Amino acid sequence: MIREPMTSFCYMDISGQVRGRGFPTSVLEKRLASGVGWTPTNIMFTPLGTIAPSPFGPFGDLKLHADRNAEANVDFGDGSPKEHFFLCDVFETNGSRWDCCPRNLLRSAAADLKREAGVTLRVAFEHEFFYSGARGRVGDMYALDGVRRHGAFGETFLAALGQCGILPDSYQSEFGEGQFEVSFPPEEPLTACDKAIILREMARGTAWRLSHTVSFSPRMSPASIGNGLHIHMSLWDEAGLPISHDPKGPRGVSATAGKFLAGVLKYMPAICAFTAPTPVSYLRLVPHMWSAAWSSLGYRDREAGIRICPTFDTFQSSTAEQFNFEYRAADASACPYIQLAAIVRAGLAGLKEGLPTPEPLVEQDPGAFTDAERQRRGIVRLPATLGAALDALDADATVKGFVPPLFLKAYLANKRAELALSKDWTPDEICNRYSEVF
Ligand code: GLU
Numbered sequence: 530m531i532r533e534p535m536t537s538f539c540y541m542d543i544s545g546q547v548r549g550r551g552f553p554t555s556v557l558e559k560r561l562a563s564g565v566g567w568t569p570t571n572i573m574f575t576p577l578g579t580i581a582p583s584p585f586g587p588f589g590d591l592k593l594h595a596d597r598n599a600e601a602n603v604d605f606g607d608g609s610p611k612e613h614f615f616l617c618d619v620f621e622t623n624g625s626r627w628d629c630c631p632r633n634l635l636r637s638a639a640a641d642l643k644r645e646a647g648v649t650l651r652v653a654f655e656h657e658f659f660y661s662g663a664r665g666r667v668g669d670m671y672a673l674d675g676v677r678r679h680g681a682f683g684e685t686f687l688a689a690l691g692q693c694g695i696l697p698d699s700y701q702s703e704f705g706e707g708q709f710e711v712s713f714p715p716e717e718p719l720t721a722c723d724k725a726i727i728l729r730e731m732a733r734g735t736a737w738r739l740s741h742t743v744s745f746s747p748r749m750s751p752a753s754i755g756n757g758l759h760i761h762m763s764l765w766d767e768a769g770l771p772i773s774h775d776p777k778g779p780r781g782v783s784a785t786a787g788k789f790l791a792g793v794l795k796y797m798p799a800i801c802a803f804t805a806p807t808p809v810s811y812l813r814l815v816p817h818m819w820s821a822a823w824s825s826l827g828y829r830d831r832e833a834g835i836r837i838c839p840t841f842d843t844f845q846s847s848t849a850e851q852f853n854f855e856y857r858a859a860d861a862s863a864c865p866y867i868q869l870a871a872i873v874r875a876g877l878a879g880l881k882e883g884l885p886t887p888e889p890l891v892e893q894d895p896g897a898f899t900d901a902e903r904q905r906r907g908i909v910r911l912p913a914t915l916g917a918a919l920d921a922l923d924a925d926a927t928v929k930g931f932v933p934p935l936f937l938k939a940y941l942a943n944k945r946a947e948l949a950l951s952k953d954w955t956p957d958e959i960c961n962r963y964s965e966v967f
């Protein structure tokens with residue numbers, strides 16, 4: 530059969546989907562110069578296949594301009610079409626950046642963190658997902674046999690990632706039947722998000738070629754374990770030195786990192802609207818699911834809003850270099866640029882407000898996990914529904930200021946429309962529907 534190689538320019542929108550336009554690869558150089566046309570209302574697509582009431586209506590035009598550093602170009606070697614796409618920034622027709630460009634929300638948040646606080650962030654995403662082709666057996670949690678039973682998926686997926694310049698840190702069978710986890714080493718924020726998006730697409734692309742599907746949805750069914758997206762972060766100064774760690778700080782947290790984390794925790798209930806942005810997100814953020822139910826800083830605690838991760842004396846890198854924090858109230862139904870922009874802005878607010886380092890919750894602390902103790906420490910239960918998270922966002926003037934007013938308007942309208950569509954669905958229906966989408 531005849532075939533013309535095709536390349537696409539894409540972006541990830543509010544609904545957490547990668548969308549864009551393709552063209553013959555033969556005109557790639559021309560397209561890299563000119564971009565491809567786009568429409569403002571496209572950012573109002575919901576993950577449920579509808580368009581939310583749009584502040585843009587049928588009007589206006591935009592351009593998607595590719596970032597040459599955000600390219601996926603993979604030949605699976607099975608005769609199927611190559612996966613060839615670039616992730617893009619969104620521009621106005623006059624060449625200025627669009628206020629609702631998700632990538633630019635993160636770029637400007639990271640730039641402000643550097644300019645206003647002299648801090649850069651290094652970020653690593655840890656993804657969990659289910660693969661439909663891995664028939665599990667009772668008791669195979671984290672089992673080698675789990676990896677064996679998913680056949681060629683793992684190695685093909687890793688090869689596809691390799692062709693995109695992504696070298697995973699680890700790949701393993703997870704707790705759930707047919708659940709797997711993949712993580713990659715720290716990167717600067719924009720690259721980390723690009724890689725997270727490419728990784729999800731490569732997982733889908735691999736599964737599709739094997740006549741199966743993957744799902745990164747936060748909860749596949751009310752009976753299953755959740756799919757977390759854990760966002761590892763560390764702080765670095767302008768000279769490129771690690772500044773998260775201070776051996777004299779509480780559980781090793783430096784004063785600078787303490788302010789950053791205090792900001793993230795202070796604004797966590799409201800930024801959940803960005804980091805856990807769908808109704809199904811809140812079927813995961815419940816106690817005793819090893820996810821995150823509280824706005825707490827936990828020392829090596831996998832149920833804290835933010836976990837202080839372990840360091841190992843046996844590693845070649847220093848404790849200061851290894852020291853990092855894991856934001857756990859996040860999932861892959863979010864657009865990572867928006868998610869991380871909100872976290873960066875909250876951390877920067879904490880730095881500017883000079884907030885004190887939160888007292889880390891430690892397993893051995895007597896009574897640390899009681900309601901009274903949480904109240905004393907200012908720890909709150911995270912929103913229990915998307916509606917509550919959107920209300921928390923809408924009620925928080927500081928967090929609303931984390932994004933341009935036009936984006937905030939579009940975001941709230943989009944998410945409220947999604948909520949209205951799903952408001953009468955049972956937990957089973959919510960899980961079923963979103964497991965197909967993500
Ligand atoms: N599956 C858990 C979650 O939903 C995470 C398990 C782990 O700590 O790896 O976040």
Ligand code: MG
Pocket residue numbers: 657703710757
């Ligand atoms: Mg895990």
